[in-house]
Amino acid sequence: KTVEKVTPTLSTSKFLDEGVLTPEEFVQAGDLLTHMCPTWTWESGDPSRNVNFLPKEKQFLLTRNVPCYSRVKSLENESRASISDILQLEGEDDEEWVAPKSGNPDGVIEQDLQKDMSGLKVSQSNNTTTTTTTKPTTIDNTKPTSDDDDEDEDGDIPDMEDFQDDNLVEDDPSTLKSNQQTNNNNNNNNNSNNNVSLESSTGNANSNSSVGDDDNILRTRTYDISITYDKYYQTPRVWLFGYDENRKPLKPEEIFEDISEDHAHKTVTIDSHPHLGISFAYIHPCRHASVMKKLITKQSENGKEPRVDQYLFLFLKFISVVIPTIEYDFTLEFDT
Amino acid sequence: MSNNEEILQFKEFSSFVNISFWHELAQMKLDVFKLSDKEVPINAYYSYSQAAQLDPYLCLEYNAFQPSSLDIKDLSLDKEQRPLLFKAPPKSLISNGILYNFNTKEDFKNTSKAKKLFEDLTKTIYADILSGAAEEDPSKLCQFLLMTFADIKNHNFYYMFGIPALSFSTPITTVGACQPLGSFFNENQLQSFKSGVQSLISSTSGVFVVKKSTSDQSTVELGKLNEWNKFYPNVADDAEVPIVAFCDPCNLPSNPGWPLRNLLYLLAVRHKVSKLNVICLRDQKGSLVDNSIVLTVHLPTETSTAGVADPNIIPKSVGWEKDANGKILPKSVSLASTMDPLKLAEQSV
Known part of the structure; x- marks a missing residue:
């Protein structure tokens, strides 16, 4: 953080040479992303946390309620193959901007990609211990509460068991009954805190998404993904926040289930979000620039002019290697 | 009801409270509300473009306390100093709500009070319908009530949502x-x-x-x-x-x-x-x-013989959020994993 404060903001474009972005280019790329994929929006965040090198209304990018139907474990074996498939599929279409097939023999891309990734892995394990520290801004905020908060008795979790009351009963034929049956031997929750009992229910809280009996509604995890501009690394930084099938926030260890095994606990750590001040999991950006540089070089080798405003599309494609089951939108649907 | 007519059933909203809202609420409780449990206007949104097979959600985020429109006091300020306006995400609509943040668990659990607040909001909606205000601004038809108790010390939040829907005397x-x-x-x-x-x-x-x-x-x-x-x-x-x-x-x-x-x-x-x-x-x-x-x-006929709805007879309303068993119960969420300094320290790699 201190380093970030004294690092001058990048002012000249080094996009082609180093795969990094200036704040202006980040805004440009974000504008195109939000324009092409309306599920992404610019957010202003907490005004007191605004950074002055980005416009007030364009502090970070956010996409909400992105479904995540399965855990990485279930497709870990396929994940690499499918990623290279994506890249190769793109290559078959001449209009596309990643065209690995035309210039390279099959497989090279995959190898390259793996090399990139393994590079990520190794250097990451060296780096994380020194570069990432959880800086819980929220501590400062919550500390004074203990003094203020006088109505509370020694850490007892307040109990709602005695809540049930005849005052609030609804028997309405026009309300669609949720036909979910209770599943009392709820295996997922036995390690969580006692609150769960208050919440009764939690019908299908298994880690797999499942379909309710009659209503055909799929219960699945969802993620909010945000992208901030990292002034030190001069790249975007990706933050993840997950919710379980019952809209309860996922614990960090549960979030790790949705991160490919190569990256969980190595590339992904927890820190306080710069614009919200809440702890989120994020993908460490220390290798972003060099991977982006490789992808950009590949693009120009294939005779495509790399465009800085398309940076985030390329970037999100690469991020999908890390979070393969989170189905966010990064399709580029226009002619280049 | 003739043979080919069936009762129309409506799918209720599920609440989806973003963790950033609880952080914001904890801050507001300390800095602004303090011991007040007066009503506070908040804003939520719902999307009509949700990924298929997701429930309909009423979502609350960190910006829920931002006003949905500027009042006169704000308009007199310089542009730079005006508060940011609440903005619903693309393909979403705004729903105005009222927050009651109670100071004690006992207040929170007082269901006769909850019932009263729900009826009050029902009256407001009904009055807006009769006066024509809801016709000018149909967002007045979809208002909600949120009751909370923030146990800040233990990072636990308890809440109940009510989204009143006026019911006909016989089903649609x-x-x-x-x-x-x-x-x-x-x-x-x-x-x-x-x-x-x-x-x-x-x-x-x-x-x-x-x-x-x-x-x-x-x-x-x-x-x-x-x-x-x-x-x-x-x-x-x-x-x-x-x-x-x-x-x-x-x-x-x-x-x-x-x-x-x-x-x-x-x-x-x-x-x-x-x-x-x-x-x-x-x-x-x-x-x-x-x-x-x-x-x-x-639609059933809902007017008296004179053909006019009686403003003094408040229609029945339903819409408390229920759990998966169909019971009206408070929900709770523990944010110790993102708020508790000790837990945060454990997670840092």
Whole structure:
């Protein structure tokens, strides 16, 4: 953080040479992303946390309620193959901007990609211990509460068991009954805190998404993904926040289930979000620039002019290697 | 109810409280509310373009406390100093709410108070319907109540949502099966409808009066809810079945979402509508009309013999959020994993 404060903001474009972005280019790329994929929006965040090198209304990018139907474990074996498939599929279409097939023999891309990734892995394990520290801004905020908060008795979790009351009963034929049956031997929750009992229910809280009996509604995890501009690394930084099938926030260890095994606990750590001040999991950006540089070089080798405003599309494609089951939108649907 | 008529069932909202809202609430409790448990206006949103198979959600985020419009005090400020306005994400609509943050668990659990607050909001909505205010601004039809108790010391939050829907004395029924929008309109009408709807959503709060043009078979006229009388001046004469469209957060094949309920109530009470076609607009996979459905509904008569609704008789209302067993119970969330300094320290790698 201190380093970030004294690092001058990048002012000249080094996009082609180093795969990094200036704040202006980040805004440009974000504008195109939000324009092409309306599920992404610019957010202003907490005004007191605004950074002055980005416009007030364009502090970070956010996409909400992105479904995540399965855990990485279930497709870990396929994940690499499918990623290279994506890249190769793109290559078959001449209009596309990643065209690995035309210039390279099959497989090279995959190898390259793996090399990139393994590079990520190794250097990451060296780096994380020194570069990432959880800086819980929220501590400062919550500390004074203990003094203020006088109505509370020694850490007892307040109990709602005695809540049930005849005052609030609804028997309405026009309300669609949720036909979910209770599943009392709820295996997922036995390690969580006692609150769960208050919440009764939690019908299908298994880690797999499942379909309710009659209503055909799929219960699945969802993620909010945000992208901030990292002034030190001069790249975007990706933050993840997950919710379980019952809209309860996922614990960090549960979030790790949705991160490919190569990256969980190595590339992904927890820190306080710069614009919200809440702890989120994020993908460490220390290798972003060099991977982006490789992808950009590949693009120009294939005779495509790399465009800085398309940076985030390329970037999100690469991020999908890390979070393969989170189905966010990064399709580029226009002619280049 | 004749044989081919079935009770129309509405899918309730589920609340989806973003963790950033609880952080914001904890801050507000310390800095602003302190020991006050007075009502606080907040804003939520719902999407009519949710990933298929997700429940309809009413979402609250960190910006819930931002005002949805500027008042006079704010307008007198310099532009730079005005508060940021609440903005719903794309393809979403705003829902105004009232927050009651209680100081004690006992207050929170006091259900007779909860019942009273729910009735109060019901009265507000009913009054807005009778006065015509809801016709000018249909977002008034979809208001909610949130009761919270923030146990800040232990990072636990307890909450209950109520989204009141006025109920008819007898249930609304559907006439025949619901149909896809594509078979309700012909190709030209569909095109005309499509192009009209997109540009109007934000200014209509997602509620439209719709009429197939009488002069030709290829256009559809669209208007705001307050233009009803212009579109259907003689609805009581039963000349033609009127059409309304609304942005539907629900994705079920034949059930509409919660916001439709109060809209139908309004149409019955204000305009004596008894039979109606309802277009449930669902924006899926980039298309606003492909997944939309049309319901034909029968509304019970809800007026006295004089033909006027009595403002003193408050209709029954339902809409407390329930758990999966259909019980009305508070929910709780523990944010120790993102707030508790000790836990945070453990997680840091």
